[in-house]
């Protein structure tokens with residue numbers, strides 16, 4: 001792998017900085033990008049995928065780790081729960097307390113329905129809280145939803161479902177306005193003009209931000225609003241199985257108290273899955289930028305009751321995960337660092353690509369530098385390339401880093417690295433689940449009365465997502481799912497009897513297909529022992 | 541083999557690699573965390589922790605996911621702290637000093653001990669932002685408190701019983717909604733979309749053959 005020493009290499013980077021700052025690397029042609037992706041992007045490594053043996057997507061490839069939970073052993077059997085004992089009764093049950101779940105809750109409550117939100121950790125302990133860079137919306141005079149559409153469609157390799165993408169870009173400005181009216185503090189010029197920047201793959205500067213705490217600012221505001229409205233939110237409570245009525249329509253969930261293991265039954269007229277992403281599945285052994293609970297639970301829960309998946313074989317590896325120091329290995333270095341002018345530089349001090357190519361292309365290019373080209377810098381866990389952060393202040397003036405990316409500064413400062421003066425080492429990190437549950441524009445899955453919103457959904461972005469379009473989809477589709485699921489709830493009569501019949505059928509299908517995999521599903525939380533050789537871990 | 545240090549988790553000793561964070565060290569020791577672990581990266585405030593280095597008088601606080609272990613560290617996590625969050629209607633609030641007086645009157649009981657600022661895991665000037673809130677200067681309170689992760693450590697140290705993170709949250713929402721300038725271009729665009737200004741254009745795009753879309757995408761003009 002990489003053979004360059006960190007200290008030696010950093011000197012080369014410093015020496016080349018002035019020249020690199022002026023150097024305008026050219027963008028890759030479509031053909032160059034395609035060839036690069038096929039050769040180096042993790043999604044194209046066939047041996048890392050397998051075909052599903054059962055369920056609606058039988059035959060489709062998914063990562064091995066995902067197949068293990070999709071086809072794994074359900075955590076409960078029908079004998080474990082008394083379905084006649086209804087512990088929670090509500091109109092709309094929302095599973096997941098991130099941005100999508102809470103946006104949905106606010107709209108469903110607004111629409112007069114009784115909402116229950118259950119979430120595995122605390123409300124807001126979620127990927128939404130961690131989003132740094134920003135949120136897209138075409139609200140500037142030189143921009144339009146159509147230009148936004150083209151950027152996102154092309155960036156997603158022309159695979160997005162057009163009707164979903166049209167909705168995303170058309171409702172984007174309203175999503176920003178909604179958030180702003182709830183009190184979200186966007187970066188603005190004194191006259192109120194939104195300060196917007198580029199993100200990888202954008203053709204207009206439409207990235208809105210709240211410094212580099214954009215997701216946190218959105219999440220804490222949504223959470224505060226949900227608490228103000230007295231919406232029922234139950235923390236440390238995971239959905240472990242979805243319930244149906246006798247016709248197979250979704251009608252609730254079996255919940256598990258994460259601390260006591262107690263199982264309870266929630267009945268609902270409609271259910272929204274908003275369980276987020278899958279970084280903690282550590283596909284292909286990659287580190288991740290995601291929160292602790294990002295374990296693809298929603299895919300497993302939905303798939304078992306008959307929901308379809310779309311593009312479950314495409315993941316997003318963020319090109320700039322921290323590669324050093326070890327303590328933050330995999331943590332996200334926001335794309336905004338590149339938006340603000342930092343370039344990607346290899347161990348020899350050469351700028352090896354345009355910093356604002358789309359994420360998949362950038363990740364593949366970094367992997368190429370570190371593998372075949374042998375121009376990576378050695379680290380404890382592998383290698384990385386430089387992200388030359390001091391360029392930011394050479395371009396934007398002193399103080400730019402503290403004003404625009406304080407979280408980044410803080411993250412490295414804790415380990416004695418001043419990103420204003422020193423470059424940082426980066427390597428791709430597992431960041432985002434591009435694929436997920438297939439939905440209609442109203443947010444319903446293939447299962448009647450089961451909705452999905454947020455990162456658990458697939459198809460909005462196609463096979464790759466642009467920075468800033470995910471926070472956006474969380475708000476747009478979260479709100480929309482809340483509206484539609486609550487509207488639908490008005491015409492649904494409460495299930496007389498709840499059923500786990502799908503679970504019984506599932507076990508039969510597993511047996512018929514000869515599946516012996518005993519992986520508990522859903523995964524709920526990852527297990528880490530940080531290399532402790534003495535410890536055999538298990539859940540209790 | 542990597543160097544190890546001795547740490548004491550809730551008083552019990554464990555030898556762990558010195559490169560680990562407190563959170564990592566707990567896992568190395570065998571804990572399967574449920575509480576006290578959220579984002580694992582300094583954004584959610586789930587992992588507030590107090591510790592003392594043996595022989596040291598000072599009680600320190602930190603985020604477990606952001607702090608490396610040290611030898612002889614006595615560690616107790618603070619996975620929950622009972623903050624007071626007042627309920628209000630953001631649509632009906634008037635952005636003046638009186639709001640704080642009504643909702644969080646305890647801020648006026650601040651004795652100026654500065655324990656909050658000293659304990660802030662994000663290095664914020666907490667007492668200063670509370671002073672701004674007292675004066676009804678919400679813009680400054682919002683600015684000064686912006687990086688707060690609401691871990692609650694400040695409140696755990698406060699003799700006056702103030703829930704600083706919640707005070708700041710209120711100030712930020714008031715500032716974001718009422719005090720910061722409105723964005724005319726945003727409101728205009730929302731209206732244009734409502735009026736269907738872009739509908740045809742978008743529809744035309746979705747109906748174009750793939751080759752044409754690729755052509756458009758690959759040759760689109762990129763704002764400098």
Ligand SMILES: Cc1cc2nc3c(=O)[nH]c(=O)nc-3n(C[C@H](O)[C@H](O)[C@H](O)COP(=O)(O)OP(=O)(O)OC[C@H]3O[C@@H](n4cnc5c(N)ncnc54)[C@H](O)[C@@H]3O)c2cc1C
Nearest residue numbers: 096098100120126127128133134239276454455468470471
């Ligand atoms: C570090 C980082 C930076 C990012 N930066 C950006 C950015 O700048 N711009 C952008 O647009 N996007 C960004 N993203 C992506 C974006 O933040 C996420 O895709 C989005 O916020 C996901 O929102 P969500 O509500 O779908 O999921 P989350 O916010 O992850 O919420 C999911 C919730 O479901 C809960 N849950 C999971 N399983 C269960 C279960 N079985 N039962 C009950 N609850 C469960 C979780 O605990 C969590 O509360 C970033 C992501 C990360 C990780």
Ligand code: FES
Nearest residue numbers: 578579580585605
């Ligand atoms: S786990 Fe979120 S701040 Fe530490």
